[in-house]
Amino acid sequence: MTAPTSATDVNQPSLQPAAPTGRRISLPVLLLIIAGALALTSIVRLITGANGITNVSQMSTALQLAVPIGLAGLGGLWAERAGVVNIGLEGMLILGTWFGAWAGFQWGPWTGVLMGIVGGALGGLLHAIVTITFNVNHIVSGVAINILALGATRYLAPLAFEGHQGGSAKQSPPVESLGHFTVPGLSSALESLNDQHWFFVSDIAGLLGGLVTDVSWLTLIAVALIPASWYILWRTPFGLRLRSCGENPIAAESLGVNVYKYKYLAVIISGGLAGLGGVFLSIVANPFYLEGQTSGRGYIGLAAMIFGNWMPGGLAIGAGLFGYTDSLNLRGGSANVHALLLLGALLLVAGAIWLAIRKKYVKAAITVVVGALVFAWYATTDDVPNQVVSATPYVVTLVVLALSAQRLRMPRANGMPYRKGQGK
Incomplete structure (x- = not known):
């Protein structure tokens, strides 16, 4: 491949990243798949009577839980699109929670937002120095940052928070709220429509109602960062x-x-975005820093990024899926998860039919057997153990990654060491 005459002209075709292998799903097809999944969910709701799986409160909670996962995944996308694997997202989330709460209770929540971004960006800077300048293995560096962030915040929390009202060695004093908004008229109309429990229409109303009811301003910023990126x-x-x-x-x-x-x-941008996700946890989701409050969301964000094939739109869908399953812990978890067993069985049957159409008969047979087992679980029980409810987000993470692995293509030089001038 011959380089262009101008060394600074980066708009030449030779610089264009290679197209992903496999068939990319177009937007109309993607919307059709989402509508089909929502229609199937509506059928399950009508059969089981589990109206909580698509009500406004459930969707609002799912959105709140999806935001830190999405921001962590977006941070991972920025880093990996430049060729740097960022396993340290969890540590950068932790830094964001601590810095956000530390600055927030002293100087106000918006100062906390800025300092949380700075805290995460500092973690990103450290990761960049270690991996880019010194060519340390990216995975090793990311794991080290996760451990370092956890240790640093455990050391700093008693120094910063003890002696203040509401503070302790593991918790910060309360932080003032950033504020929430509800779209007047539209929110109540959608909630009323959702309460009718009609097929499909009420489910769409519940989904949209969750997006316009009691929404934090930081949620609005996080959602806007997806198309902006x-x-x-x-x-x-x-x-x-x-x-x-x-x-x-x-x-x-x-x-x-x-x-x-x-x-x-x-x-650095990757770390800042993850830090913003941490701020959301310590100022919006909870009005204080609490040791361990990230609960592995950095890793789930990384899984959402992979599920989305290193694209912002797919990442947002993945974060929404993981946020929804996580919300089942908070709102009628056992009954809702039991109803979703039927949904899982139906999806597996649909997947088996698709595999059979593509003449992958062995995989189709295995999928049918798994679907039958899931349906038997649903038919022979009235609820599921609480341990299963708690594990649902992590199980869904593993299942989704396993099912989507064959269509993925990460950036070609992702994780590879680079030295200036090595191509000469």
Whole structure:
């Protein structure tokens, strides 16, 4: 491949990242799949009488739980699109929770938001120095940051919070709320429609009602970051240069791209986004820092990013799915999870039919057997143990990743060491 005449012209075709292998799902097809899944959920709701699986409160809680997962996953997307694996998202979330609460209870919640972003960005900077400058294995560095963040916050929490009203060695004093909003008229109309329990229409009303009822301003910012990231990474010269560093850094360097700079920027932004997710946990989800409150959401965010095939839209769907399953713990968990066993059985049967159409008969047979076992579980029980309810988000994470693994393509140079001038 011959380099363009101008070393700084990064709009040449040679710099374009390679297209993903396999067939990409178009937007109309994706919307049709989502509508089909929602219709199937509505059928299950009518059969089981578990109206709570799509009510406004359930969807509002799911959105709140999806935000930190989505922000962590978005942070991972920025880093990995530049070729840096960021296993340290959990640690950056932890730094965001601590810094956000520490600054928030002293100087106000919006100062806490800014400091939480800074805290996560500092974790990202450390990861960038270790992996980009010193070429340490990305996984090793990420795990070390997770351990370091946990240890650092455990050390700092008693120093910062003890002696203040409401504070302790493991908890910060309360932080003032950022405020919430509800769209007047629309929220109540959707809630009334959801209460009618009609087929499909009430389920859509519940989904939309959760998006306009008692929503935090930080939630609005987090949702806006999804299309903003897509636009920046796929529709600007800056995004093209950054993604080229994750696909072929040697080719990018030959065209005049400062690969180190773009990798550093991507990983620092990654840490800042994860830090913002931590702020959400310590200011919005709970009005205080609490040791262990991230509960592995950084790892689930990474799973959402992989499920979304390193694309913001797919990531958002993954985060919503994991947030929804997590919300089952809080609102009628046992009854709702039991109803979803029937949904799982129906989805498995649909998957078996699809595999049979594609002439993958062995996989189709296995899927049918699993679906039959799930249906037998549903038919022979009236509820599920609380332990199953608590484990549901993590089980769904594993199942979704296993089912989506064959269609994934990460950036080609993701996790690979790079040295300036190595292509010469």
